[in-house]
Amino acid sequence: MSVTKSAHKTAHEAQCACHAAEAPDPLAPEPFRVVEVKQEIEGCNTLIVEPETDEAKKLCMYAPGQFHMIYAFGQGEVPISISGDPAHSNRLVFTIMGVGPVSDALTRLKEGDKVGLRGPFGNHWPVEKAAGRDVLLVAGGLGLAPLRPAIYSILAKRDLFSRVMLLYGTRKAESILFQDQLAEWNKHMEMNVSVTVDTADEHWGGHVGLVTELIKETNFSPSRTIAMICGPEVMMRFSAGALLERGMKANQVYVSMERNMKCAVGLCGRCQYGPYFMCKDGPIFSFDQVEHLYKVREV
């Protein structure tokens, strides 16, 4: 059982100036408990975690598109976007694909296990800016997870938005995330959901092809739309290009980027992208901020 820092203060600390300025350590994780594990697709689990201390509770207030650093005991930390509903301020939800030692360890966690968290970090999707307009959400593969908090927020205040459309592309039908929710969202006509897969077998009755094809086929008014794109960088590049071709301006299009990251507070220097730190200036950029960098290899 952990106690808040102030309760720990001794008489010496209370009087002594040398402890007065004791700053919190931005690199020290707070304790969270895994309360639910749900397998989404092969190799990809959603973890629901709850804070173990008052200090940890503060980490549960976030905006759609933000991320946390998650520590798996003895393995290390990785940045993971929040995939839950921002209205739930007593828990955090992460959808994690095992692609390396730490994310693998996170997908092996069971209910009752513990993780360390830091965050939330980064900026957020332009949900407020999208009010009164059409919203076009474009997701590729696992990129639907970081968009889901934006979807929850938009649907919670559905009246504020005009048409809301989700265009979602995955490699194959087995890789489609949140299938029940996709159907649910579509059924109530709250959001127009279109799904496409790169390759399909005879059991697939839907669209086959790239998500950029859906962009070409979708009916929206470019001048009054905000687009939010999340997926592999090449997919975002082509999607943004397709949206610009449809007549959208670069400052109406948003992308969520990914880079190697160790600290998430601008100290490790790894997540630089041109003049930006992904952790502080991103991960979400309006396309006019990064369009010139998208044209350069290996930035």
Add this chain to the structure above:
Amino acid sequence: MKDAMPAVCIDRADFDSVIKALAGDGYNVVGPVLREGAIIYDEISGVSDLPEGWGDEQEAGTYRTVKRNDKALFGHNSGQQAWKKFLYPSRERLWSAQGDNAEFKIEPNAETPPKYAFVGVHACDLRAIEIQDIVFMNPETADPRYGKRREGAFIVAVNCAQSAKTCFCAAMGTGPRAESGFDLSLTEIIEANAHYFVATVGSARGETLMQKIKSRPATDADLQAAATRTENAQKQQVRSLDREGVKELLFSSYSDAHWDKIAERCLSCANCTMVCPTCFCSKTEDTTDLSGNHADRWRLWDSCFTVDFSYIHGGSIRKQVASRYRQWMTHKLASWIDQFGTSGCVGCGRCITWCPVGIDITEEAKVFREEKMDPRLRGDDEVVKGTKQ
């Protein structure tokens, strides 16, 4: 500062008392020492540890210590080490965790930070420390480990009386004279019959220290002698870097073919980033003991020249050496300005000296500039863009 204490002179014979007084105040005193053919920074216990009579010759890819024809204590230029190895150690435990997957507790690193006194900090390195302060002591994300070491550190600056051929602090506006940011600054004066230091106090701590040191008031002639020394150092500088518009220049050069030319020589060895006094990039390492119940998280210096640095699942972003050199130089001279309000280069010249193939950042900057000036070489399709929006 209120009523700055007037400059004084400390005789060479009394200089040992400065080091002894700092040690007496509980400081780990660190200064230049001659070791294995190089002048590096290490703990010193007295003036006899200093590299008396030693200087150095430097060129791109070249460093050698040479005997001077005087007995100067600080007659050397930048060595391959910067002071960052003390304030920002190359390997440091961030915290530990005790337990297992089901239950563990994070324990902060309880080690008491050492209290350092740095003796012999050149103006360029002083600015480098200030630049790392901006990185590590930003109030919102301050690293408490760095902060504790930095706040405790006592700084004795030494104004350079000579420059190496790789020095370009004057062009970067950081030296050779230290104007602020020190507790005490010294200019070493060696004349036919005199060897002494002109000392300027820069803080209350410096003033308190000077009360313990035998000194005499500095005359106008002493101050003039000190000024002449740093002027000479500046005149000796043969390299320069035009700071005017260098950010826009590099931001508009992302697709320039010259990066490939540099990459033909660059070994991607990371020397430049290790010796750079401002480079701060790091990686982390997680280790466990044999029981598996104790884990440590470490922070280590890393370099944008490694393949791992930009690795995300699926591969590294910067596979080409050209991309890595471009990242380093563009960060140092351009994006640093957007990120931290200052250039990341202080003109110490270490990256030039310690590059095994002698790549020279000042020369490379010139090439990009000349290309842009020469309409025959200028690609007009490149948009000058890149500043944070």
